[in-house]
Amino acid sequence: MKHLEQIERRFSTEENGLSRLEALGLVAFVVSLLAMIPAVREFTVNTIGLVFDQIDEETGEINDFSTAMRGFFVVIGSIIVFIGSGWMLLWTNVGKRLAFLLVGAATFGWLTINGILFIVYAPRGIRPVDLEGLNAIQVR
Structure with a gap:
């Protein structure tokens, strides 16, 4: 009790x-x-x-670590802004708790729809393995 x-x-x-x-x-x-x-x-x-902006001493270009960190920062920041803006908008109308639940449902719904669209309409064409001189990562 x-x-x-x-x-x-x-x-x-x-x-x-x-x-x-x-x-x-x-x-x-x-x-x-x-x-x-x-x-x-x-x-x-x-x-x-x-x-x-760490620069590789040999090539004079931005090194891979800086590029990877920039990518991580952009992805994480955009996810926070995307979900957070929806939460703040809903919070003003329905309250904290319900806004949290609605944003969670909307985010997973959006991910599901995008996943289905990617599975159905995935990029097609000549595979890089079939092209002479290219491996799976290289692009012409």
């Missing part, structure tokens, strides 16, 4: 204060405002450049 009362008390509390995700959103908002200040923006660009 005590366990049931704890569960009831947990779900009957009001949604007051900021959650961790809301605090993170506010921090991101403040950071985006700070990015409009030229001195802060220059410092940030130089700091990020330490990871994303």
Whole structure:
């Protein structure tokens, strides 16, 4: 019975204060405002450049690590923006908990539809193995 009362008390509390995700959103908002200040923006660009602009000494081009990190950053950032913007829009209309459930359902629905479309309409054509002089990774 005590366990049931704890569960009831947990779900009957009001949604007051900021959650961790809301605090993170506010921090991101403040950071985006700070990015409009030229001195802060220059410092940030130089700091990020330490990871994303490493140059190979032999070739003089950006090395593979920097390219991979840039790719990871873009993919993770775009996923966060895509899901987060939907959540924020729904949060204003239906509340935190229901918005979380709706965004989860919408995201997995979107992934399912894209997966089915890719399976049905996958790229076709001459396979690289059939072309003389190309392996599976090279493109003409």
